[in-house]
Amino acid sequence: MSHYVIRPAHLPQDAPAIAAIDTSFASAKYWRVKHEGESFRLELVDRPRFTKAFGVYDLNRDVRDWQDGYVAEQEGRICGFAAGGYQFWNRRYVLWHLYVAPECRRSGMGTALLLRILEQARAKAAVSVWLETSNLNAPAIAWYRAHGFDFAGLDLALYEGSGQGEEVGVYLMRPLGAL
Numbered sequence: 001m002s003h004y005v006i007r008p009a010h011l012p013q014d015a016p017a018i019a020a021i022d023t024s025f026a027s028a029k030y031w032r033v034k035h036e037g038e039s040f041r042l043e044l045v046d047r048p049r050f051t052k053a054f055g056v057y058d059l060n061r062d063v064r065d066w067q068d069g070y071v072a073e074q075e076g077r078i079c080g081f082a083a084g085g086y087q088f089w090n091r092r093y094v095l096w097h098l099y100v101a102p103e104c105r106r107s108g109m110g111t112a113l114l115l116r117i118l119e120q121a122r123a124k125a126a127v128s129v130w131l132e133t134s135n136l137n138a139p140a141i142a143w144y145r146a147h148g149f150d151f152a153g154l155d156l157a158l159y160e161g162s163g164q165g166e167e168v169g170v171y172l173m174r175p176l177g178a179l
Contacts, residue, residue, distance in 0.1 A: 093121035
């Protein structure tokens with residue numbers, strides 16, 4: 001396993017390399033939403049294996065929802081990217097992006113990027129870190145939950161028109177504790 005370095009992202013210079021990261025995931029499971037009376041329940045269920053990718057859509061925008069971006073470099077190549085931003089009104093830090101190229105996964109790179117985001121959140125006196133992902137992304141949900149995140153909400157209409165059927169937005173949250 002090669003050594004990697006986490007550093008601040010430099011935009012627009014790093015944008016092409018960040019955009020070139022393979023953000024795809026493959027899964028044969030997803031979190032199905034069951035609406036039961038006044039409540040919702042998530043259940044992990046099987047489905048035919050599929051692959052999906054999420055592009056980094058906001059690298060070249062003048063205005064982005066995130067302020068802090070980091071890349072993971074390995075042997076001079078950008079293999080990972082994380083970005084987040086602080087919301088002062090509710091003291092929440094939102095993780096907008098966290099991607100690691102498939103060949104670099106399971107190396108600790110994603111955890112290192114997440115730790116940098118958590119460090120930024122604490123430095124800004126955030127009380128929690130929030131993120132949204134698709135209910136189809138069972139591998140990411142499992143990874144985030146293993147890193148202290150828990151289910152915090154749903155958006156049933158977020159992915160309307162995506163062509164993926166039962167796709168909804170799942171919100172996860174990790175408390176940072178009293179500061």
